[in-house]
Amino acid sequence: MHNLVDVGPLQFVHILDMSTNITRLEVGPKKVVLQYNEKLSVGPLNLIIVPPGKYCCIKNPVKNYEVGKQCELKHGDVDVRFNQEPFPLYPGEILEDAERYGIDQFGYSNAIKKLPVVKANQAVRLCSRVDGMVDGVARKAGDLWQLEGPLTYNHYQTDAEITGVVDAQVIGINQAIRMRAKQDLTTKSGVKKSAGEEWLEKKVGSYLPGVYEEVVDLVPAYTLKPEEGLHIKATHNCVDALKKKRSAGEMWLVTGEQINSYIPEIGEEVMKAVQKTVLRKGQFCVVSNPVDRDGVCQLGKEKLWKGVVSFFLHPGETIKHGIQEQFILGPDQSIVLRANCEFTDKSAGEKPKERKCGDRWMIRGPRCYIPPIELDVVEQGDGQLVRKAIPLGENEGIYVRNLQSGEVKAIMGPQSYLLTEHEQLWQKELPEVVEKILQNGGGIGEGDIRKLAYFESSIDSEFSGNEPRNKTRVIRYRCPHNTAVQVYKYQEKVGRVVFGPDMAILGPHEDFNVLSLSAGKPKKENALQTICLMLGPDYITDIIEVETSDHARLRIRLAFNNFFEFEQGNEVEEKLIFSVPDFIGFACRQVGSRIRGAVSRVKFDEFHRHSMKLLQVAVFGTDDKGQMKSKLKFEANKLVITNIDIQSVEPVDQTMKDSLLKSVQMAIEIATSSVERTAGHEAARKEQEAKGHLERQRLVNQKEAEKARSILYELRAQTSAVESTGQAKAEAQAQAEKLLIEGQSSIDEATLKQEAENIIHSTDLEIQTMLREAELSYQQQQDTLELDTKKRMAEIEVEKFASMVDSIGIETITKIAIAGPASKVNLLKSLGIKSTLITDGNSPINLFQTSEGLVAGNTGKGKK
Template identity: 65%
Template sequence: MGAESLLTVGIRKGLGAKAQFCMAIKPLPVVKANQAIRLRATIDHTSSEGLKRVAGDEWQYPGPLTYKPTPEAEIVKIIDAVILTGGEALHLSAKRELIDSRGVKREVQEEWLVREEGAYLPGAYEQLVGVIQPVRLISTVGLHLKALHSCTDALGRKRAAGDEWLVTVQDTDSYVPEIGEEVVSHVTKTVLQKGQYCVVKNPVDNNGRPQYGKLELLKGITSFFLHPGEIIDDGIKSQYVLGEDEALVLEALEHFTDDSVTGGKVRRPGDRWMIRGPKSYIPPTQVKEMSQGNHQVIRKAIPLGENEGIYIRNLQTGEVKVIMGPKSYLLNEHEKLWEKELDPLVVSILKKGGGVGEGDIRKLAYFEQSIDAEYMGDKPRDKTRAVRYRCPHNTAVQVYEYQRKAARVVFGPDMAILGPHEDFNVLSLSAGKPKVENALKTICLMLGPDYITDILEVETADHARLKIKIAFNNHFEFERGNGDSAIFSVPDFIGFACREVGSRIRAVVSRVKFDEFHRHSMHLLKAGVFGYNPDGSVKERLVFEANKLVITNVDIQAIEPVDSTMRSSLLKSVQMAIEIATQSVQRTAGQNAACKEQEAKGLLERQKLANEQENEKARTILHELRASASAVESCGQATAEAQAQAERLLIEGHSAIEAARLKAEAEDILCGTDLNNTQMAQESELNYVREQNELEIDKTKQLADIEVEKFSEMVEALGADAIMEMANAGPKFQAELLSSLGLEMTLFTDGSSPINLFNVADGLVAQPQKSEMA
């Protein structure tokens, strides 16, 4: 290899080493303010500060500085300071045992907070967990906290594990929980308006600890926070506002002194009393409000109309009574409404107006007038209301009282009202045709007069079986107040009467043949039912002594054979009899019609002649009236035209006069308007000139006052000595002086009498001299 090639190789080697050297050179780390450089020892050594470092140890230097690296330590990283603003806290954790910036020894994994505002550089073994933002507290929101372990809270109070407390804006504006504190919830302030109150269970004492089992009454207007452990019992309530007809029943739960009574009154447990309106009342914690059973605490007076009532039970004596209107009744503290139970059948009877049964029973229509409005619709019956029934006219209702074991009878038209221990006597009557037992259930007994209808099956002596539809009138005869309960002695008086009458009719019919019965049926039935008098005549009535029922008449409505053959034969004979009677009636009617027709024709001819005569008379009168009408018409037309012409001329004259008068009034109004306008214009001009003159006078006067004031102020400003000098000086000097002061030589006051300022100045100067001489 030549010399040139060796030189080239050497240059190339030198350039490569220089490049490697340049790549190994690095700039020195610069640590700014609020920064720190963290280092780690790579080998055991003693630092320049004389501290022994073990491989793996970490430390840091805060800025500002320029760090010069050493081979014994390596740079881990540059740390920025954490900036804490107002209220924020820095959450730190210890990686190993250390002493923090405040000189407090920390254990491994121990956590703490740094609350100082400004920049904070975490130490080499301090781990940054996070920045905790403060909880801002306002006047209506508090903070419910709980201690997870024994600690000192952010306000410097010692807390045991499990303690709970409340922090409000009165304690601090913002709060950052300490390590070991837990935010349970945000508590909203409870506000009580005017007239509201609440009962707080377990109220806290002065140390903030709940007093379990105690109650505290708070009344509005107020606001408060519920501390941990406190509970509002049954929510916020409004005070009881009692009207004149309202009251509140209270019962004492414990021994206390009632301050709501004038002078105070001692209440013992179990005492019950009533607060009557009008007033507003807030019950203390020692009492409870008593309801009426329908969840209503306030008792209202119950208005009762005529024939209205309520059942009341006394809780002390157990007595049940009925209170009747018209009035309003307020239950006292030892009374409550009592519910009277009724048999479902009685309730059904009352809803139907007094009776229930099949729809074709005639008597049911009579009960509809007695349906009470209380039982209309589907609403349930108010059991506390007095049971009442409007007895129809000429009826009777029996009411039985179980305590006295006695019955009373109410006669209609009247209102039957049940007492607490009374009930209606329900009658089971026969109904229908033929009669069926227990077909009609009723509490109302019809006293009559009435009639009963029944269908009987009888057999004659010649074994003809017949169906007879009979009706018999009935009524009850008795004296009110004297054995009137006897009418209820027979529960089914209809069935009893039908059976008795039917047996008598069957006995009579069985002794006669069909033909005889067919010809004398009515007489036979009355004789069989009523019997005979001693003189042989038929009686007119049948009396049942058991229940005072009287039957006065028996009528046959229909007779029908049971056998179909006999029924058809009887029907044919009846039809033939009807045809014969019909033909006889028709022929008689035809003869009578012919006679009446002849009579009518004669009357008609006579009436025609009379009408023609009257017609001729009327025609004569008509011609006379037409002539008179023509004359009146011609005369009336001329008279009407003359009157119309006269009225036209009169109206035209009146119109001309009225037009002239209106024109004159218009001219008068125009002239008056012009005169008023001229007068107003002159007055306005005169006022303008007067006001202008007054303004000129005021202006002149004000200018004169200004000049006088100006002169006076200038004289005062010059002083007596200056004026004296002016007086002693020559005229030229005086003129220059006055000119410099802005004054003219001559001042005219009124335009004719000049004033010489020199003389004025001499006078001003001379006057003090005279005074001095004097």
């Protein structure tokens, strides 16, 4: 029947009375019959079961429920129910978060919730929803508080809302957490904090922040070793971790000697980590802007630290020029000092001396020196601070300039020169062309110029190396043999001449006189630049063009010897040899003009027949007697020319040159053919003579060969006879010797067999004898050993028995011997047997046996 509702165990239904519009609750197990005016409103549904550790919320709970009356509901209110007996929902009540009724009758899974479990080092944070008493405390709506675990929040109520679960912050060793107050509060340690104020929590362990505390960051500590430190700056007024008040902007140093680990407080900022500066023995440094004992930075001042020492740089301090080594000066070393201000110099080993600003002085070795802060060490030209004595060998020198007077001088060796405090090395610059000339030994030009060979021996490694020339060294040049070099001193406008082989040394205000000479064939001006003047004897070659009176143009290659003829030591004549800068071009032009003038007056045939004489007369001229002179001397530069030689003459015109070449070729051909024919006739004659000698020799050789052949045949016949006779005789002798050897071998074999058998029998006999003797000897030794062993064992037994008797004693042995019989006698006595019955035996044992027999006999009699 559809009007019958079956309500099972742990189920309930809501039935609506449509006439009164009142809903009643029916809880099973039962069967409910619906009246005509009733209908099933809800159900059947399961009773709500809240397991342990869970809860549910009922909206609009019933205040007073009476059957048949309208339910009074608390609309808008929520009732929290924990573990209890299964209960139904009254009409109008709603299970919070449950699914809609009628869709799933078991839709309580979302409504039954777990109670919040707060672990250790956790807290559940709550917020009050209304004003009133919450958890026994008067609270206002919006108030926050938290409950720390471990706990289960089983007093859940509608007036408080869980906003979340807070985990504790773990503070390790050398760590802290930075906290910020959200509003005015009092920390767990009892310190009041204003809203927005920050502080550090350093206690090792777990820290559970309060509801109005915010964790900003985890701050690790700076671990400081003894050689480490920190530069700290205060961002505002505060008290540092060492409990010292600091003003905003103040900077200070914290070292590992003060504290092992440092956690900056709120208001402190770590600028950087610094290492301890360690100065070893012999080291020093200058600290700028040092900090005094009160921690005040003395801007602009300096402080000198000398090793052995270690220190930390305070904020604002810097090391000027880094850590430096003390100056260790040898006997040939020094340093130049310059005072920065007026002070009293108390250098070690010297009397105190007043120094003024700008004073320069020198300290020489051997000694160790650390300069005070009132002075500077003057750098040398090469960037070095220590001056060393410059060793100078023979013909070596340096250019030195005096800073006070400006004078420059050359210091020459052999010596070791140490610059004074007012001296410095001076660099002498040379023109680029002079540098190249010195690099090539004295001259530069094209590679095919013959005179460049003069300078190969004068190439100096100082100029020819890959490294640049040391400009402070005195410039030297080895003048080649039979040459002259002019050195010009431009301050005094005078020059001097150095003759080779010698060393030309330039003073600080001297330069070489560079000569631009003509070279090549034909001569080309400025082809050779040199500082050497070749004095000769030498030769000059040139090619000149001439034209005869019949207009035959010729090219003449000639060479002439030259030398300078002057009085060495006469300054006037020495200067004259350099008066003509291009003496080669000058001589070639003079000689060429004379030759061209002389050739232009003669015809080609005459020149061809008398060219040598014509040129010599043209160049050297004749004397008053018409004799040709032997030399030509130029008074302008004392150059003398001798011995002109014509190397070749060839026409300039190609047609004339071809005609002369053809005539020369025809003459050569005629001469060649004459020589060839003469040689042919001579060869034919010699050939016939050789053939005659060859035929005669062939006939002689045939005669000698026939004689030798006849002798050969005779020898062959003799050899054949000897060979046949010797063969038969040799076979007979071999057969006889064979039989003799076989018989002798049989005899020897029988003899050897007999000897071998004798040896075998004798050997067997000896072996048997030796075996019997060995066995006999072995048996004797065995018997002897066995006898000795038994004898020794007997002695040992005797000694053992004697030792046992001695150790036990006679009395003890006696007592042991009579102990058994005595005990038996006592036994018989205890049985009531008289002692007379015992005394008849020979021994206690016999007596005992007798007594036993007696006892047995008496017992038998009694039975009978």
